[in-house]
Amino acid sequence: MRGRPQAGRGGGRVPAAGTAGARLAGGPPGPGGGSVVVGILSRRRSLYTTRRLVESALKLGHETRVLNPLHCFLVLSQRAPEIYYRGLEARVSDLDVVLPRIGASITEHGLAVVNQFDMMGVPLVNNSQPIARSRDKLRSLQLLARAGIDIPKTVMVSDPSQIHRALEIVGGPPAILKVVKGTQGIGVILAETEQAALTVLETFWNLGMNILVQEFIEESEGRDIRALVVGDRVVTAMRRQASVGEFRSNVHRGGTGTVVDLPESYRRVALEAMRVMELQLGGVDMLESETGPKVVEINSSPGFEGLERWTGVDIASAIIEYALSFARSQKRKRKGGA
Known part of the structure; x- marks a missing residue:
């Protein structure tokens, strides 16, 4: 993996001036179109995934704002939704695109902040409704089953x-x-x-x-496959193995991972699952069964420390590059509809 710059720059300052909506800073978003301000909703900038996203944005020549959703104040008035940060003096006004990293413990408040950014016209890489669907295991399985995707x-x-x-x-x-x-x-x-x-x-x-x-699924033998999807492509995938005496393969539960060359059938299922859930960024977890891949869960705020470590793929840069491209496409749509 390529060297990483320090994450101490680029986040934390929120301008106090500006319009209620997102001001596109320095020209159209994206490589070659001027500096872009990427907002990252995260409770702690020290978290691995948050830190890597900040580093990757800086490496590509763009700015970041790491905002704790719990410190966002939502102000509503007729046709003028606003967000203030850490009090009512600093209005958030210069974000060109937002990457929500909403922890499960603050889902309700976090989704309210995501909704507010949506009302302000800020492009979001995962909007609130898809995130909410992914957090509800039953609703996720209902949607996947209806679409013909195999599940346990x-x-x-x-x-x-x-x-x-x-x-x-x-x-x-x-x-x-x-x-x-x-x-x-x-x-x-x-x-x-x-x-x-x-x-x-x-x-x-x-x-x-x-x-x-x-x-x-007995034949899965404590293993599953995590496919990391960004936009319309699988960026990388790994096979996760549960630790001895444990059936859950989550890295947070002590599981280990190995890079896997994802079969085309698994790739198709991962992309279709994301399409059904209407997510742009996510981790699709699949069990290897005798009848093929079975989707067990889709994570809309996937951590990728283990994935980067075991696959060597620069996932953070792939996410930032997609966010810039998405912001650029949304700006073109707004111009076309003006």
């Missing part, structure tokens, strides 16, 4: 009397139990027996959580 057989249960039949439908036990909203393998449990499933489900129900019972 899944049942939503809400009562103990349904557990036995639900396990029969998914071919278990064993079976996978998942909370409808969760990331990084949190809220995902392997139930080896019907009694174990009942105990776990009752615990989750008592906490007011909705639960999915899902088919256990």
Whole structure:
């Protein structure tokens, strides 16, 4: 991987002056069209993915603003949506494109900020509705299944009397139990027996959580494939392997990865899944089954530290270059409609 500049420059200052909408700074966005200001919604600029996006934008000659969504103040008035940062003196007015990196713990507030930028006419690489869909595992699976994309057989249960039949439908036990909203393998449990499933489900129900019972794909053997999609192409992919004694392959759960030359069938499924979810940037997780790829989840704010480390691909630059191209295309559309 190519050398990286320091991330200390380029973010943090938010101009206090400007119009309510996005002012395209220095000419049309994109390489050769003047400096572009890329906004990154992230709670911490020290996070690997945020830091890499800042570095890549700077390397390409553009500016960045890292904005914590929790410090964004949304102001609404007739035809004049505004965002202020860290108080009501600094109005955010010069962003040419925004990359939302919304953590699951602040989904509701984060999506409100994304919606506000959309109302202000700022191009977004992943808008609020696609992000919200991806955070809801049941809704995601409903959309994917309707589109003919293969998924593990899944049942939503809400009562103990349904557990036995639900396990029969998914071919278990064993079976996978998942909370409808969760990331990084949190809220995902392997139930080896019907009694174990009942105990776990009752615990989750008592906490007011909705639960999915899902088919256990035994032949995947604790592995899955993460395909990183930007725009209409798969930038890179890796096979993730769960650690010993663990069935979840998430890197945050101790999983390891190896670069994989993605078969064309997996590539097609990853791109189609993203199209169905209407996402521009995402990580598509697929299980390797005897019948081909089965999509289990789509992450709309994918971290890529492990992907860059194990594949050597400069994912951050691919994302920034796409964001610049998207901003340029949106500006042309606005000019054409003027």
